[in-house]
Amino acid sequence: MRISPPRKPLLLSLQPYLLIAPTLLLVLMFNVLPAIRTVNDSLYKPARGLNAAGKPPEFVGFDNFRDIFDPAHYMGARFTRSFRNTIVFALATVGIGVPLGLMLALMLQHPQPLLGLWRFAVFYPALLPLIGAASIWSFIYSDSIGLANAVLKSFGHPGVNWLGDRNLVLMSVIIINIWKQAGYFMIFFLAGLQNIPRDIYEAAALDGAGARQQLTLLTLPLLRRTLLFVIVVAFTFAFQTVEQLQALGEGGPADSANLLLYLIFENISERRNWGYVNAMTLVLIGVVLTFTLSNFLLFEREESDR
Amino acid sequence: MNPENRRINALVNSVKIAIAVAFLIPLVFTLLVSLRPEVEPVTKGNIFFGSEITLDNFERAIAIAPWGLHYLNSIAFVGGTLAVQLITVTGAAYAFARMRFAGRSLLLLILMLQLMIPSGVLLVPNFRMIHTLGLFDTRVALMMPYWGSAFGVLLLRATFREVPIELEEAARIDGANLFQVLRNVYVPNAIPAYLAFSLVSVSAHWNEFLWPFIITRSEEIRPLTVGLNKLIKTTDQGAFYGQLMAGTLIVISPLVLLFLLFQRQFVESFARSGIR
Numbered sequence: 001m002r003i004s005p006p007r008k009p010l011l012l013s014l015q016p017y018l019l020i021a022p023t024l025l026l027v028l029m030f031n032v033l034p035a036i037r038t039v040n041d042s043l044y045k046p047a048r049g050l051n052a053a054g055k056p057p058e059f060v061g062f063d064n065f066r067d068i069f070d071p072a073h074y075m076g077a078r079f080t081r082s083f084r085n086t087i088v089f090a091l092a093t094v095g096i097g098v099p100l101g102l103m104l105a106l107m108l109q110h111p112q113p114l115l116g117l118w119r120f121a122v123f124y125p126a127l128l129p130l131i132g133a134a135s136i137w138s139f140i141y142s143d144s145i146g147l148a149n150a151v152l153k154s155f156g157h158p159g160v161n162w163l164g165d166r167n168l169v170l171m172s173v174i175i176i177n178i179w180k181q182a183g184y185f186m187i188f189f190l191a192g193l194q195n196i197p198r199d200i201y202e203a204a205a206l207d208g209a210g211a212r213q214q215l216t217l218l219t220l221p222l223l224r225r226t227l228l229f230v231i232v233v234a235f236t237f238a239f240q241t242v243e244q245l246q247a248l249g250e251g252g253p254a255d256s257a258n259l260l261l262y263l264i265f266e267n268i269s270e271r272r273n274w275g276y277v278n279a280m281t282l283v284l285i286g287v288v289l290t291f292t293l294s295n296f297l298l299f300e301r302e303e304s305d306r
Numbered sequence: 307m308n309p310e311n312r313r314i315n316a317l318v319n320s321v322k323i324a325i326a327v328a329f330l331i332p333l334v335f336t337l338l339v340s341l342r343p344e345v346e347p348v349t350k351g352n353i354f355f356g357s358e359i360t361l362d363n364f365e366r367a368i369a370i371a372p373w374g375l376h377y378l379n380s381i382a383f384v385g386g387t388l389a390v391q392l393i394t395v396t397g398a399a400y401a402f403a404r405m406r407f408a409g410r411s412l413l414l415l416i417l418m419l420q421l422m423i424p425s426g427v428l429l430v431p432n433f434r435m436i437h438t439l440g441l442f443d444t445r446v447a448l449m450m451p452y453w454g455s456a457f458g459v460l461l462l463r464a465t466f467r468e469v470p471i472e473l474e475e476a477a478r479i480d481g482a483n484l485f486q487v488l489r490n491v492y493v494p495n496a497i498p499a500y501l502a503f504s505l506v507s508v509s510a511h512w513n514e515f516l517w518p519f520i521i522t523r524s525e526e527i528r529p530l531t532v533g534l535n536k537l538i539k540t541t542d543q544g545a546f547y548g549q550l551m552a553g554t555l556i557v558i559s560p561l562v563l564l565f566l567l568f569q570r571q572f573v574e575s576f577a578r579s580g581i582r
């Protein structure tokens with residue numbers, strides 16, 4: 001507050017802290033401390049078959065990490081595969097979903113007939129629960145009666161096993177994610193496009209710039225910040241969107257489409273694997289932190305204390 | 307319009323229609339399949355014409371899970387989360403927007419750690435935290451990790467800063483205390499931001515599945531998404547897609563309808579959710 005009397009009563013000087021306290025406490029309880037605790041817990045391992053009343057976890061140093069990065073280990077095989085899938089999943093979602101979102105924004109930025117319909121068509125998937133979206137797609141991908149194979153068959157193709165073929169199932173999951181998120185990415189680009197002053201285009205048009213030149217020479221360069229931002233957000237998202245697997249064969253045959261967070265979820269009640277679960281969680285935190293931190297460094301810092 | 311622009315326009319329009327159709331197909335087929343009898347829906351070709359319209363699938367889907375209960379649970383989860391969020395967020399946003407105090411930047415930075423380590427990836431440690439607190443399988447456990455929202459604080463802080471300080475000073479001179487200043491000056495001037503935050507919060511938690519699934523066990527408090535999971539698991543083997551699509555529609559329709567009604571607000575709110 002700008003008006004500050006020379007000597008405040010104690011309660012008044014405590015006021016800002018009291019206002020912040022609830023949020024701060026919750027963030028400490030459910031974000032900061034859990035993350036720190038994961039660092040610690042990843043160095044311990046509950047013995048096999050340990051029950052709740054059994055002996056305490058044993059300190060094993062970096063053994064959990066050695067095991068999960070060892071493809072010959074039973075958990076390492078699952079982790080390395082799921083981790084690789086997660087990277088492919090993230091790259092594909094960002095690599096296809098973000099340009100698609102940009103394209104949609106460019107097409108739907110101006111007033112036009114049926115604008116509401118177009119925007120609904122591409123944005124409604126973003127509002128569906130992931131598990132509901134996956135439920136819809138489980139029908140589309142269904143082997144004998146699904147829509148995807150019906151389309152293939154109409155072109156004379158025998159059809160494929162979208163969720164059963166281990167070479168295809170990750171792609172099937174990626175398609176859903178792109179369908180679900182392109183509209184969401186579009187929204188950010190629409191907001192970014194709105195910030196570009198109209199008169200720049202009028203000036204360019206007067207100078208004889210065609211639509212294509214306006215796009216490549218004006219719009220895209222001016223949208224660079226938004227683009228960078230959406231890419232970072234999209235990556236951060238990609239590591240957290242796993243609920244669809246619950247409706248799509250739970251990671252596919254032999255983990256061929258499993259994703260890291262879902263593997264963690266699958267092992268949450270397997271007490272003997274908790275050392276690994278903590279180590280995997282830490283890897284996931286590390287990856288997500290890389291992206292969110294770069295987001296912060298690129299965009300938030302200038303905002304943080306104006 | 308010069309010929310180049312006209313050609314581009316025609317191309318844009320066809321691409322637009324193609325994408326819109328492709329994106330709508332899953333929704334249209336969900337509707338169709340849910341309303342048709344349970345027989346080889348697509349391949350027989352009579353999904354569009356010929357076969358009858360029936361609500362059998364909905365009746366069967368409704369029999370599998372207590373949807374009414376799940377609806378109430380989802381509303382309680384979403385509403386209880388938002389109600390507490392609005393209070394915590396308002397206080398913190400005001401403090402960070404308009405008050406000077408030692409450690410302000412540091413505390414704001416700690417708050418922002420939530421944006422850097424989202425609760426979503428902390429499934430296991432938060433599961434343990436809830437156990438430690440003795441809250442497993444309670445409604446509070448569902449909501450508690452979301453009660454503090456760094457996104458909400460940042461959004462409202464930015465909005466509060468745009469409120470002219472003179473309005474607050476005038477209210478203070480009239481003897482208003484902090485609560486009155488917030489209620490009469492800041493909140494009324496930040497309604498669009500509150501609306502944006504509410505839409506983002508409600509749609510995020512309405513759709514949440516993993517956290518409610520691991521942190522609750524009793525059917526009595528589990529939300530819609532967990533009910534849908536049960537339907538998916540019972541449908542798995544038999545491939546009763548009509549029934550599954552009917553159940554899916556039961557779960558997804560509220561937000562889709564809400565979006566149809568408030569399309570512009572949704573689009574604006576989600577745009578703000580990224581621009582922190």
